[in-house]
Amino acid sequence: MTKIGFLALAIISVFGLGASYQAADRPRGESVRISGSTTLLPFTQKAAEEYLKDYPQEVVTVSGTGTGEGVKSLVDGVVDLAAASRDLRPEERERAQAAKVTLRRVTVAKDGLAVIVNASNPIRELTLDQLRGIYLGTINNWRELGGQDRVIVPINRDSSSGTFEMWIEMVLGGRKHRPDAQVQSSSGAVAYAVGGNRQAIGYVGLGFLDGPVAVVAINGVKASIEAVVTGSYPISRGLYVFSRTDSSASADKFLNYLLGAKGQALLEAEGYAPAGN
Amino acid sequence: MSEARLLAPKLSPTEKGFRLFFLAAAIVALGQMFLIALFLLNEAAGLLATAPLGDFLFSKDWYPTYEPPEFGALALIVGSVVVTIGSSLIATPVGLGLAIYLAFLAGRRKREWIKPAVELMAGVPSVVLGFIGLAVVAPFLQDVLDLPTGLNVLNASFILALMAIPSIASLGEDALAAVPRDVLDASYALGATRWETIWKVAIPAAMSGLSTAVILGLGRALGETLVVLMVAGGAAQIPTSIFDSVRPMTATLAAEMGETAIGSAHYHALFALGAVLFVLTLAFNLLAYWLGVRWRRG
Numbered sequence: 001m002t003k004i005g006f007l008a009l010a011i012i013s014v015f016g017l018g019a020s021y022q023a024a025d026r027p028r029g030e031s032v033r034i035s036g037s038t039t040l041l042p043f044t045q046k047a048a049e050e051y052l053k054d055y056p057q058e059v060v061t062v063s064g065t066g067t068g069e070g071v072k073s074l075v076d077g078v079v080d081l082a083a084a085s086r087d088l089r090p091e092e093r094e095r096a097q098a099a100k101v102t103l104r105r106v107t108v109a110k111d112g113l114a115v116i117v118n119a120s121n122p123i124r125e126l127t128l129d130q131l132r133g134i135y136l137g138t139i140n141n142w143r144e145l146g147g148q149d150r151v152i153v154p155i156n157r158d159s160s161s162g163t164f165e166m167w168i169e170m171v172l173g174g175r176k177h178r179p180d181a182q183v184q185s186s187s188g189a190v191a192y193a194v195g196g197n198r199q200a201i202g203y204v205g206l207g208f209l210d211g212p213v214a215v216v217a218i219n220g221v222k223a224s225i226e227a228v229v230t231g232s233y234p235i236s237r238g239l240y241v242f243s244r245t246d247s248s249a250s251a252d253k254f255l256n257y258l259l260g261a262k263g264q265a266l267l268e269a270e271g272y273a274p275a276g277n
Numbered sequence: 278m279s280e281a282r283l284l285a286p287k288l289s290p291t292e293k294g295f296r297l298f299f300l301a302a303a304i305v306a307l308g309q310m311f312l313i314a315l316f317l318l319n320e321a322a323g324l325l326a327t328a329p330l331g332d333f334l335f336s337k338d339w340y341p342t343y344e345p346p347e348f349g350a351l352a353l354i355v356g357s358v359v360v361t362i363g364s365s366l367i368a369t370p371v372g373l374g375l376a377i378y379l380a381f382l383a384g385r386r387k388r389e390w391i392k393p394a395v396e397l398m399a400g401v402p403s404v405v406l407g408f409i410g411l412a413v414v415a416p417f418l419q420d421v422l423d424l425p426t427g428l429n430v431l432n433a434s435f436i437l438a439l440m441a442i443p444s445i446a447s448l449g450e451d452a453l454a455a456v457p458r459d460v461l462d463a464s465y466a467l468g469a470t471r472w473e474t475i476w477k478v479a480i481p482a483a484m485s486g487l488s489t490a491v492i493l494g495l496g497r498a499l500g501e502t503l504v505v506l507m508v509a510g511g512a513a514q515i516p517t518s519i520f521d522s523v524r525p526m527t528a529t530l531a532a533e534m535g536e537t538a539i540g541s542a543h544y545h546a547l548f549a550l551g552a553v554l555f556v557l558t559l560a561f562n563l564l565a566y567w568l569g570v571r572w573r574r575g
Contacts, residue, residue: 065538151425156511158532159342160543168343176340179352182428182522183511185532196416199425 031059032254036070036083039162040239043109043270044083044258050266051257058250068092074242075101080251082242085111085162086169102245108258110273112206112228112236113167116191118198119212123147126216128234131171134201137178142199154181155190155202163187167203170235203235207271229276239272314555321552323545324348333549339513339524341533341543348546352513354553356523359516360505363434364441364498369491371438372445376490379446380453381475392450399443403503410436410508424520428510431519436504441494448493452486453479485569492565496558502527526550 034044041064048060065073070082075096088096088103096103115131117123123145126134133139135154143149156177157164168174182200184190187208194202195211206223209215215223218234227233243255257263264274288296324333328348336349375395379388414435415427456479464474480487510522511532530547537544 153425158511159340160533160535160537165342174344176338176343179337179514180512180522182426183513183524183532185506193428196412197419197426 031061032081032248032251033061033063033079034081034083034241034254035063035065035073035079036081036242037067037085037162037239038064039085039111039166040064040083040109040241043267043272046270047258047263047266048254050262051254054257054262055253058254060254071103071242074103074244075099077101077244080243080247081255083108084240084242085166085237087240088242103242104245104247105240105242106255106259107238107275108241108263109239109267109275110228110231110236111166111239112223112225112233112273113163113170113203114206114209114223115201115203115216115218115235116194116209116213117201117216118194118196119214120198121147121214124214124216125218125220127219128171131218132173135167135172135177135181136175137180150199153197153200154178155193155200156181156183157187157190157203158183158185161185163203163205166237167235170237205271206273225273228273236273238275317548317552317555320545320548323540324542324549326545327542328546333546334553337513337515339529341546346542348542348549350526350546350550350553352515353524353526353529353550355515356505356509356513357499357525357527357554357557359430359523360433360437360509360525361495361499363430363519364437365491365495367434367438368441368445368494368498372442372494373449373487373491375442375446376449376453376487377475377480379450381471381479392447395443395446399440399447401440403440403501404507406436406439407504407507410504415508422520426510426520426522428508429520429522430509430516433505433509433523433525434519436508437498437501440501440504441498444497445490445494448490449483449487452483452490455486456482485571488568489565492561492568496561496565499561500527500554500558502531506531526554530554 034048041062045062048062052058052060064083067082067084067086070079071084071088071092072095073079074082075092076099084105087105115126121142123142126145130139130145134152135156139145140152141149142152154177157167168177182193184193184202187204188210190202190204191208191211191213194200195213201216206225206228217223221227221233223233223235228236231238241255241258243251247255258267259275268274327346333348333350334354335351336347337352337355338347338349339352340347379392379395383391410432411428414432417427418424418429418432419427460478460482461474464478465471469478505525506528509525509528511524511528512522513524513529514521516523530550533543534547537547
């Protein structure tokens with residue numbers, strides 16, 4: 001493509017958004033723009049780097065704006081792919097429908113959180129409801145759960161982390177956690193704090209189970225890569241990439257790379273569980 | 278006319294050059310400060326588009342990443358104030374006691390090694406003190422007092438006091454040592470005991486320097502970040518006892534700034550926290566200045 005042609009395309013794609021809802025008019029180029037969830041950002045960035053080594057003629061632009069912003073941009077035609085750490089919300093479906101855009105969901109990875117207590121705590125199993133009660137503040141003592149007569153000390157991750165966001169979404173259903181929950185700013189720090197306090201409970205990524213901590217089974221299932229991949233573990237979620245049914249060939253090519261052997265190997269190297277498709 | 282010229286002689290070109298250089302240095306330093314303050318307030322003002330100032334200052338609900346987000350900073354402001362007051366209650370008596378001991382009671386040989394040791398303590402990196410709080414003080418407090426957690430107001434106050442004591446003791450000793458020998462001798466000559474001389478003569482005479490020492494020590498506690506991030510527990514609540522966890526403003530900034538999208542409401546809210554911290558620190562410094570001037574006059 002000539003420079004002028006590219007410039008014209010850029011101008012059309014910026015100013016022509018009002019018209020671009022009509023699927024047939026949507027401009028198509030070699031460039032692939034992916035945006036959305038910051039949870040998947042380390043993976044999409046790494047994958048884009050490797051992809052461009054294999055296919056130097058392609059152009060991939062990666063940014064992380066959060067799932068909501070990414071889906072919105074996808075419907076508007078500003079990006080070609082949107083990474084998402086959750087499924088579409090009803091209002092997002094409606095918005096896509098109103099714009100006459102059909103979105104396709106592909107699971108690229110799985111993500112799970114292990115619940116840990118101090119090794120001296122006899123509790124080894126909790127239900128999701130009990131866990132919610134602990135973090136909402138309605139359950140305050142281990143005795144209520146069949147443990148010792150000690151106050152429960154719940155530990156949160158810092159509120160900007162994807163781990164915290166997943167916990168609030170999956171365990172608390174978006175409700176406000178108790179204000180007296182402690183905060184640690186990394187999974188390693190949570191494991192250290194729980195290992196040092198016999199009354200504490202916390203949640204970490206699957207790779208952070210060091211020290212004198214014990215994993216608590218949730219609804220009878222113990223956290224493991226397998227349980228996360230099959231989805232039998234309750235605090236696990238799919239990480240998705242959304243695309244439009246009228247996506248460009250370049251976008252499809254990049255998406256297939258993410259799902260292929262190379263992409264999934266990079267995924268595991270970055271610490272996610274494989275999609276298991 | 279000739280007298281005036283004698284007092285302000287004509288400057289040589291070299292002297293003029295140096296004068297210009299130092300003037301420029303002063304302007305650059307002041308300008309930097311001014312621009313930082315301007316940037317801080319400008320970024321903080323962006324919050325007002327999403328949350329009224331009253332909600333920010335007087336609501337205690339800090340849920341910045343929820344949908345919809347809540348930016349109530351009261352619990353964070355109270356957290357900062359509580360650990361600063363807590364550390365002052367520990368550091369002021371110990372720091373000033375140490376200053377009095379060094380200035381009047383320790384022999385020359387003892388002073389010669391205690392004072393450098395105290396000043397050396399001021400140079401201990403805060404991450405080391407924070408780690409001591411996390412790995413030694415927290416389990417100790419939890420075991421001895423049978424608490425749910427050792428990461429609380431008491432622990433943070435204690436570690437911050439460890440940081441403030443050396444500067445209070447060192448600056449305080451300087452202030453006491455600056456009290457003229459004649460004044461002390463006059464007190465002894467009038468029959469005052471050593472206790473009366475220290476309490477009624479030396480301390481009032483050095484009051485300006487002593488109060489400055491305390492305020493500057495506390496300013497350090499207010500602005501300290503790493504220690505409170507590590508040992509205050511991080512709960513964004515208004516504490517009801519010294520055994521509760523808190524989350525000072527500095528800890529919030531350190532924990533959340535890195536992951537926040539630039540230009541988002543959360544980003545502006547963190548800058549607004551920075552502005553509150555800036556105003557509080559400025560107030561502390563003005564107080565130190567004002568006390569200094571007042572006692573010097575009195």
